[in-house]
Amino acid sequence: MEKDKYNPKLFENKWRKIWEDSKIYEVPNDFVPKNKYYILPQLPYPSGSGLHMGHSEVYTGCDILARYKRLRKFDVLQVIGWDAFGLPAENYAIKTNIHPRKNTDSAIDNFREQIKSLGISVDWSREVGSHNPDYYKWTQWFFLLMYKRGLAYRANQTVNWCPNDKTVLANEQVTEKGTCERCGATVELKKMKQWYLKITDYAERLYNDLDKVDWPAETIKRQRDWIGKSSGAIVKFKVLNYDLEVFTTRPDTLFGVSFLVVSPEHEVANLLKGHIKNYNEVENYVENSLKKTELERLQQKEKTGVLLEGIYGIHPFTGEQIPIFVADYVLSSYGTGAIMGVPAHDERDFEFAQKFNLLIKRVIDSDQDLPFEGDGKLVNSDFLNGLSVDDAKEKIIAELEKNNLGYAKITYKLRDWSVSRQRFWGAPIPIVYDPDGNPHPVKDDDLPVLLPDDVDFMPTGQSPLTYSPSFQDGVEEKYGKGWRREVDTLDTFMCSSWYYFRYIDPQNDEAFASQENLKKWMPVDFYLGGPEHVNGHLLYSRFFTKVLFDEGIIDFDEPFLVHRHQGLVKGPDGRKMSKRWGNVINPTDVIEKYGADTVRTYLMFMGPLEQDKAWNDRAVAGVHRFLSKVWNLQYKVSKDEDSQQNSEINKLIAKITQDMENMSFNTYCAKLMEFSNFLQKCQKINQQVWEEFLILLSPTAPFLSEELWSRLGYKDSIHTQKWPDFDNSQIVDEVIEIAVQINGKSRGIVQVRANSTQDEVWNEVLKNPKFQNYLSDKPQKIIFVPNKIISIVV
RNA sequence: GCCGGAGUGGUGGAAUUGGUAGACACGUCGGACUCAAAAUCCGAUGAAGGUUAAACUUCGUGUGGGUUCGAGUCCCACCUCCGGUACCA
Numbered sequence: 001m002e003k004d005k006y007n008p009k010l011f012e013n014k015w016r017k018i019w020e021d022s023k024i025y026e027v028p029n030d031f032v033p034k035n036k037y038y039i040l041p042q043l044p045y046p047s048g049s050g051l052h053m054g055h056s057e058v059y060t061g062c063d064i065l066a067r068y069k070r071l072r073k074f075d076v077l078q079v080i081g082w083d084a085f086g087l088p089a090e091n092y093a094i095k096t097n098i099h100p101r102k103n104t105d106s107a108i109d110n111f112r113e114q115i116k117s118l119g120i121s122v123d124w125s126r127e128v129g130s131h132n133p134d135y136y137k138w139t140q141w142f143f144l145l146m147y148k149r150g151l152a153y154r155a156n157q158t159v160n161w162c163p164n165d166k167t168v169l170a171n172e173q174v175t176e177k178g179t180c181e182r183c184g185a186t187v188e189l190k191k192m193k194q195w196y197l198k199i200t201d202y203a204e205r206l207y208n209d210l211d212k213v214d215w216p217a218e219t220i221k222r223q224r225d226w227i228g229k230s231s232g233a234i235v236k237f238k239v240l241n242y243d244l245e246v247f248t249t250r251p252d253t254l255f256g257v258s259f260l261v262v263s264p265e266h267e268v269a270n271l272l273k274g275h276i277k278n279y280n281e282v283e284n285y286v287e288n289s290l291k292k293t294e295l296e297r298l299q300q301k302e303k304t305g306v307l308l309e310g311i312y313g314i315h316p317f318t319g320e321q322i323p324i325f326v327a328d329y330v331l332s333s334y335g336t337g338a339i340m341g342v343p344a345h346d347e348r349d350f351e352f353a354q355k356f357n358l359l360i361k362r363v364i365d366s367d368q369d370l371p372f373e374g375d376g377k378l379v380n381s382d383f384l385n386g387l388s389v390d391d392a393k394e395k396i397i398a399e400l401e402k403n404n405l406g407y408a409k410i411t412y413k414l415r416d417w418s419v420s421r422q423r424f425w426g427a428p429i430p431i432v433y434d435p436d437g438n439p440h441p442v443k444d445d446d447l448p449v450l451l452p453d454d455v456d457f458m459p460t461g462q463s464p465l466t467y468s469p470s471f472q473d474g475v476e477e478k479y480g481k482g483w484r485r486e487v488d489t490l491d492t493f494m495c496s497s498w499y500y501f502r503y504i505d506p507q508n509d510e511a512f513a514s515q516e517n518l519k520k521w522m523p524v525d526f527y528l529g530g531p532e533h534v535n536g537h538l539l540y541s542r543f544f545t546k547v548l549f550d551e552g553i554i555d556f557d558e559p560f561l562v563h564r565h566q567g568l569v570k571g572p573d574g575r576k577m578s579k580r581w582g583n584v585i586n587p588t589d590v591i592e593k594y595g596a597d598t599v600r601t602y603l604m605f606m607g608p609l610e611q612d613k614a615w616n617d618r619a620v621a622g623v624h625r626f627l628s629k630v631w632n633l634q635y636k637v638s639k640d641e642d643s644q645q646n647s648e649i650n651k652l653i654a655k656i657t658q659d660m661e662n663m664s665f666n667t668y669c670a671k672l673m674e675f676s677n678f679l680q681k682c683q684k685i686n687q688q689v690w691e692e693f694l695i696l697l698s699p700t701a702p703f704l705s706e707e708l709w710s711r712l713g714y715k716d717s718i719h720t721q722k723w724p725d726f727d728n729s730q731i732v733d734e735v736i737e738i739a740v741q742i743n744g745k746s747r748g749i750v751q752v753r754a755n756s757t758q759d760e761v762w763n764e765v766l767k768n769p770k771f772q773n774y775l776s777d778k779p780q781k782i783i784f785v786p787n788k789i790i791s792i793v794v
Numbered sequence: 795g796c797c798g799g800a801g802u803g804g805u806g807g808a809a810u811u812g813g814u815a816g817a818c819a820c821g822u823c824g825g826a827c828u829c830a831a832a833a834u835c836c837g838a839u840g841a842a843g844g845u846u847a848a849a850c851u852u853c854g855u856g857u858g859g860g861u862u863c864g865a866g867u868c869c870c871a872c873c874u875c876c877g878g879u880a881c882c883a
Contacts, residue, residue, distance in 0.1 A: 218878085222878060225797075226879090230882075230883085247883070248883060261883095330881085331881075334882045335882075335883070413882055614805095614806075621820090625819095626818095626819085628834095667808070667809095670818035674818060677818090741813080741863075783813095789814075789864085791813080793863050
């Protein structure tokens with residue numbers, strides 16, 4: 001054979017086509033897996049700028065695992081699709097006046113081509129796009145399922161409004177600075193009639209069931225913080241005939257209450273306005289507060305508020321009259337929108353009490369300054385005196401419940417999910433209104449409610465569908481005179497909350513997926529995605545899954561068993577890749593220069609999958625050099641047996657198998673390099689060793705390994721072979737090195753037979769003159785770890 | 795402020811969970827090939843000291859202490875950086 005050089009261009013496209021034509025990565029819809037392994041890379045948004053390095057990292061990571069699991073004879077399902085609805089496509093359409101479907105479809109074509117060129121082994125027959133009617137039919141179906149189960153409702157509530165994108169945003173889409181996650185404009189508050197999903201009904205289960213999944217601990221914690229579970233109590237304070245309910249996590253401090261505060265939105269002031277002497281002043285304050293944006297409220301450092309003169313809350317146990325304030329540091333959206341002020345044991349109440357000169361009464365004994373929020377013995381608290389905080393909580397709740405003055409209560413920070421969007425490029429909400437304006441679900445045969453094409457999608461603040469000439473066609477015939485369709489579209493997070501179910505049965509037009517197929521493949525065994533989705537997509541997906549479980553459609557209630565995050569691939573300058581910094585590395589350019597195998601292997605080699613890492617052009621070249629060396633090794637392959645090579649490859653199999661199971665792909669690559677350095681030094685390479693090495697290499701370098709495999713004369717693909725088992729008996733290590741420590745310091749090594757006894761090693765140490773200097777005294781103690789170390793204390 | 799995570803050569807990163815710290819790679823230096831350069835190949839490469847050269851010695855995983863025959867790994871205190879979150883009662 002003539003010795004040619006490694007040139008991936010000569011064979012990568014060839015193999016790509018052969019794999020596609022022979023459908024080796026496809027799984028027929030009726031296939032029944034015995035040993036299923038469902039791998040899910042996160043659903044990409046097909047942006048116009050094409051695949052970036054982050055995508056490449058996700059798909060390569062999943063693909064290495066997929067190829068490994070296939071070689072281990074798992075029935076692997078690996079899939080891809082498109083999160084195709086959404087604002088960027090619509091904004092681009094507005095700019096260019098070209099229909100978003102057109103941009104989106106060409107972006108998808110581009111993505112598909114790029115993913116294929118990376119050699120990602122997905123089953124393309126299962127590709128889905130959320131903007132296709134046969135997909136969003138089922139997004140709408142899910143909405144109706146929620147509606148039927150009482151989980152979708154319409155409410156006139158204050159919503160986050162982006163004045164730039166002219167749409168409502170979910171809480172999850174508003175940054176902590178109070179700006180729009182997409183465009184950065186300052187979000188305004190606006191009252192609108194919106195559709196909501198009652199995710200709060202599932203707060204407790206969403207919180208607890210995180211115990212069931214194998215996710216990064218940090219991710220679980222972040223999601224739990226977002227759900228924000230607090231245990232406490234509702235306490236009722238009588239105000240004339242009105243029961244003012246407050247929520248507190250510290251009912252034990254009830255005897256330290258010196259004031260009550262209600263939020264500006266609270267009903268009590270309005271209900272009892274006849275009794276409030278300074279109602280004008282109160283009304284003024286409330287109006288002013290409501291005018292402020294949430295951001296402005298948060299930014300004000302000083303606490304403000306107004307006393308409701310003339311009314312009092314009656315303390316449930318002491319009967320004292322407690323002053324009531326309205327103040328905007330109390331949020332209407334949490335708890336009951338009213339609190340009891342215990343300035344001695346709460347920092348915020350303390351600040352408020354100081355400003356308004358209110359009584360500060362210590363009820364927890366401690367030598368620390370007030371406000372004191374720690375544990376201690378209760379004092380000045382009647383029947384609670386002497387108890388610890390925890391015991392006092394228990395006791396007071398029992399007393400409250402016994403006397404009907406309050407009750408134990410768990411509260412969550414999680415809010416219901418607002419899903420209405422006043423935009424065009426999304427799935428229409430499948431609701432029709434009767435002439436009185438009451439909502440009704442569309443009839444089953446009305447699905448999908450198609451997104452019309454005749455829309456002027458320029459933003460006006462009204463939903464673009466309002467102006468479609470055809471959107472309301474046929475509605476009156478179907479539902480009756482005066483009936484109209486809902487013109488808002490669904491948040492795109494609804495599309496991505498269930499997509500992993502669709503891959504299972506992508507062509508089904510009777511259901512989003514058949515029960516049979518759901519049983520066969522779900523839940524997802526491995527999900528790789530970004531940490532930015534923790535409090536959005538991941539939470540919503542878990543919610544959807546639990547609703548399906550409650551509906552009896554599936555028999556599991558967590559969609560993603562194992563979940564990991566990929567780290568950020570940063571630019572060579574260490575900054576996040578961005579046009580702004582001019583540090584963007586385009587995967588296609590690197591594939592063009594070095595081939596896909598180099599890009600894949602480099603992305604894995606640069607560091608642990610979950611860690612952020614910076615691109616390094618020189619290191620990429622190093623990976624390419626490694627693959628070239630592997631290429632050249634093929635010319636040394638021979639039939640000659642070699643026991644050392646046998647031994648080494650078996651050690652390699654053992655180590656690499658571990659790395660694969662731990663998803664430690666960087667060390668997997670390093671060990672392949674190490675072994676190729678070893679082969680480099682051999683005169684000849686035993687063919688069986690070479691074949692096993694190629695199989696070990698194939699997950700990260702599918703093209704190169706396939707080409708070299710075929711050059712051995714094989715007609716079937718390397719990717720359908722079996723991962724080699726390691727054979728301990730083949731590992732012959734006649735001589736190994738044992739570290740010698742004397743008085744805790746490493747003083748060198750001795751070479752001994754593997755599995756030597758302590759005496760054998762000790763003799764070897766005594767023979768070596770090098771150690772004699774340190775061993776003039778008699779050893780007091782010898783610690784021996786077989787095959788590792790001998791430690792001598794003199 | 796609170797809650798997480800992490801600090802290892804010039805750089806990215808390894809260390810079977812307590813057993814020779816720095817695997818693998820980049821960079822750098824030296825050599826081979828070449829008229830020359832690139833590419834490629836071979837060798838060296840934690841720091842300081844030491845010797846003609848070696849041997850060798852000391853220090854070394856953010857800082858300070860501790861446990862242990864032995865600590866990057868375990869314990870205590872602190873520093874720095876990065877994330878998350880923030881009037882959630």
